[in-house]
Amino acid sequence: VKVLLTGGSGFIAAHAVDELLKRGHDVVFTVRSDEKGQKILSNHPGTPSSKLSYVIVKDIAQETAFDEAVKSDPPFEAVLHTASPFHFNVTDVKKDLLDPAIVGTTGILKAVKKSAPTVKRIVITSSFAAIMNPDKPAKVYSEANWNPITWEEALRSPGDGYRGSKTFAEKAAWDFVEKEKPNFDVVTINPPLVLGPVVHYFNSLDAINTSNARIRDLIQGKNKDGIPPSGLYLFVDVRDLALAHVKAIETPAAGGKRFFVTAGYFSNGAIAQIIKDNFPQLADKLPATIEDETPKDVYGYDNSRSKEILGIEYRSLKESIVDTVKSLLAVGA
Numbered sequence: 001v002k003v004l005l006t007g008g009s010g011f012i013a014a015h016a017v018d019e020l021l022k023r024g025h026d027v028v029f030t031v032r033s034d035e036k037g038q039k040i041l042s043n044h045p046g047t048p049s050s051k052l053s054y055v056i057v058k059d060i061a062q063e064t065a066f067d068e069a070v071k072s073d074p075p076f077e078a079v080l081h082t083a084s085p086f087h088f089n090v091t092d093v094k095k096d097l098l099d100p101a102i103v104g105t106t107g108i109l110k111a112v113k114k115s116a117p118t119v120k121r122i123v124i125t126s127s128f129a130a131i132m133n134p135d136k137p138a139k140v141y142s143e144a145n146w147n148p149i150t151w152e153e154a155l156r157s158p159g160d161g162y163r164g165s166k167t168f169a170e171k172a173a174w175d176f177v178e179k180e181k182p183n184f185d186v187v188t189i190n191p192p193l194v195l196g197p198v199v200h201y202f203n204s205l206d207a208i209n210t211s212n213a214r215i216r217d218l219i220q221g222k223n224k225d226g227i228p229p230s231g232l233y234l235f236v237d238v239r240d241l242a243l244a245h246v247k248a249i250e251t252p253a254a255g256g257k258r259f260f261v262t263a264g265y266f267s268n269g270a271i272a273q274i275i276k277d278n279f280p281q282l283a284d285k286l287p288a289t290i291e292d293e294t295p296k297d298v299y300g301y302d303n304s305r306s307k308e309i310l311g312i313e314y315r316s317l318k319e320s321i322v323d324t325v326k327s328l329l330a331v332g333a
């Protein structure tokens with residue numbers, strides 16, 4: 001299948017590129033600059049341009065950002081939309097988080113409808129942020145749950161802004177399908193915290209992706225005096241998530257569905273303990289006693305749809321953390 005992958009420079013997208021190529025697909029990814037595009041290509045030496053190439057899309061917050069990128073020869077058959085801001089370093093929640101998430105999502109859907117009639121499926125990286133209700137946790141979270149956040153609440157802080165951005169962007173996608181009845185169907189993938197090895201075009205530990213930052217902080221001794229609260233308690237390994245995205249393109253029965261993709265529980269304390277047990281040389285970077293602050297009545301989760309329809313078998317927290325730490329040590333953490 002020929003796939004347009006948005007946000008090619010991202011942490012999750014890096015693994016999606018690997019998985020797409022491994023499973024025989026052709027990939028055109030979007031990046032904001034030639035520099036980023038060339039860097040990614042240079043990490044896949046020997047891969048012909050018919051299999052892997054890029055197009056520039058500078059700012060997904062612009063309504064027409066994807067209008068040219070969706071045109072290709074031979075034409076695209078599927079789109080994987082991962083691009084969306086995931087950081088809390090923002091001054092204007094609407095401009096920095098909400099607009100690129102929402103306009104980015106509606107923009108790709110509109111551009112495909114207008115100019116890429118051969119696309120049959122669009123897979124969108126949504127989030128557990130669009131499922132969970134931080135104020136009133138569900139007993140068991142599944143695809144049936146929606147974050148009830150309002151626009152006003154989303155504007156309160158960068159954290160609320162991020163959760164709002166994912167919720168409103170995903171809602172906009174389902175609304176689009178209902179109202180516009182396009183020639184393609186949509187699948188959303190809703191992961192919680194994504195952990196896993198950093199690969200390829202990784203520039204600097206300071207610029208590490210948001211979800212792995214907690215592991216970097218632990219191994220650099222930043223939490224020696226106390227481990228910060230986890231914030232949420234479910235994770236997925238990025239390699240399983242990448243496979244879920246590709247399976248969502250390949251599996252007809254996935255069409256029109258959300259997928260809550262999670263391996264199970266984690267906590268910062270559990271991560272620290274795994275590091276301590278497996279990397280004795282890092283023990284002095286960690287607190288002497290590690291406490292697990294996971295609440296006793298933490299919410300449940302139901303990931304059965306992802307196993308049944310996408311066939312995902314999840315990696316354990318231990319495997320995920322050990323491989324992530326190895327990858328960080330390899331780049332000098």
Ligand code: NDP
Pocket residue numbers: 006007008009010011012013031032057058059060061082083084085086100125126127128129166190191192193194195209210211
């Ligand atoms: P990254 O920050 O590594 O990737 C984000 C990507 O989006 C980058 O390629 C970035 O480009 C691109 N992007 C952001 N804003 C714009 C913009 N205005 N114009 C063009 N491109 C833009 O994060 P992840 O890989 O972790 O996230 C990928 C997706 O997964 C996002 O949709 C995120 O919400 C979702 N997700 C992530 C989770 C996690 O724990 N990591 C959990 C749940 C969902 P550039 O590098 O040039 O800035």
